Amino acid sequence: MNRAFRFCFVTLSCMLVTLLWGRSAVGQEKIDVLLITGQSSKYHNWQVQSTAFERILKDAGLFEVKTLTPPASGEDMSGFDPVWSDFDAVLLDYEGDDWPDATKKSFEEYMKQGGGLVVVHATNNAFPQWQAFLEMTGLGGWGGRTEEWGPKVRWRDGKTVLDMSSGTAVHPSRHDFPVVSRAPDHPIMKGLPSMWMHANDELYSQLRGPANDLTVLATASAVTSMRNGTGENEPILMTIQYGKGRVFHTTLAHVGPNQTEPVDSLQCVGFITTLQRGTEWAATGTVTQKVPEDFPTAVHTSLRQ
Numbered sequence: 001m002n003r004a005f006r007f008c009f010v011t012l013s014c015m016l017v018t019l020l021w022g023r024s025a026v027g028q029e030k031i032d033v034l035l036i037t038g039q040s041s042k043y044h045n046w047q048v049q050s051t052a053f054e055r056i057l058k059d060a061g062l063f064e065v066k067t068l069t070p071p072a073s074g075e076d077m078s079g080f081d082p083v084w085s086d087f088d089a090v091l092l093d094y095e096g097d098d099w100p101d102a103t104k105k106s107f108e109e110y111m112k113q114g115g116g117l118v119v120v121h122a123t124n125n126a127f128p129q130w131q132a133f134l135e136m137t138g139l140g141g142w143g144g145r146t147e148e149w150g151p152k153v154r155w156r157d158g159k160t161v162l163d164m165s166s167g168t169a170v171h172p173s174r175h176d177f178p179v180v181s182r183a184p185d186h187p188i189m190k191g192l193p194s195m196w197m198h199a200n201d202e203l204y205s206q207l208r209g210p211a212n213d214l215t216v217l218a219t220a221s222a223v224t225s226m227r228n229g230t231g232e233n234e235p236i237l238m239t240i241q242y243g244k245g246r247v248f249h250t251t252l253a254h255v256g257p258n259q260t261e262p263v264d265s266l267q268c269v270g271f272i273t274t275l276q277r278g279t280e281w282a283a284t285g286t287v288t289q290k291v292p293e294d295f296p297t298a299v300h301t302s303l304r305q
């Protein structure tokens, strides 16, 4: 009886170790992404956004996504202290209360040492007083940004131009607009068409910031006859090098406070594909994903149901 019990115990222990080891081995094959959400300004809807971002990343089949919601606005943030090093990349879908200084410092260190960061739409307006965050995001909007915050970034005559002229962030009303690739050899952009129609989104314009070590991947433009159209090629997709860290910054994917899914900008296969590829690149420095067959063309949007 005693021997039988011991046999059972050893067998069960072996099975448990195998199970745990197996799970961890499977986990290691995936890219671990921390999605931080939970607060947005009155102009956006973090619940809809974060649900879609999590689904989009999981659909790629490459990522293990953990969603983290810090304390709500006005609540005690002092215990918010993620273990950044557990993750290959952090997807920030957040515009809200400040983080504790120690948390900011540990995130800066994570990035300097080679971490990955993905910034989507209004997240580039977050933390206007956090200088390192401004460096990581490269460009941002609103909050009274003047020339002192840094240049606007334009694409003129086939190259990136830093523009110190005045002007703060604006965007035309939501509409379909063409996105033009400006870095066809970059891993995120390789294989994508030179132009595609993005669906019904805000075209962030006149963003300003330090713009250090920033690479423009794609631009879009709204004619000046359109309200808030600048006539400039505005950076829409970009990367920023921060220490050894990689940042993928997309200004796309507006979701209004009262919008519910389906949301065109989130369904756009151009957005989905660049978010999946940009997140893989931020995490690993490479992109292994193929361009999907339903990618939009230069004249037609493509929405995935």
Ligand SMILES: [Zn+2]
Residues within 6 Å of the ligand: 043, 044, 121, 122, 202, 254, 255
């Ligand atoms: Zn917006």
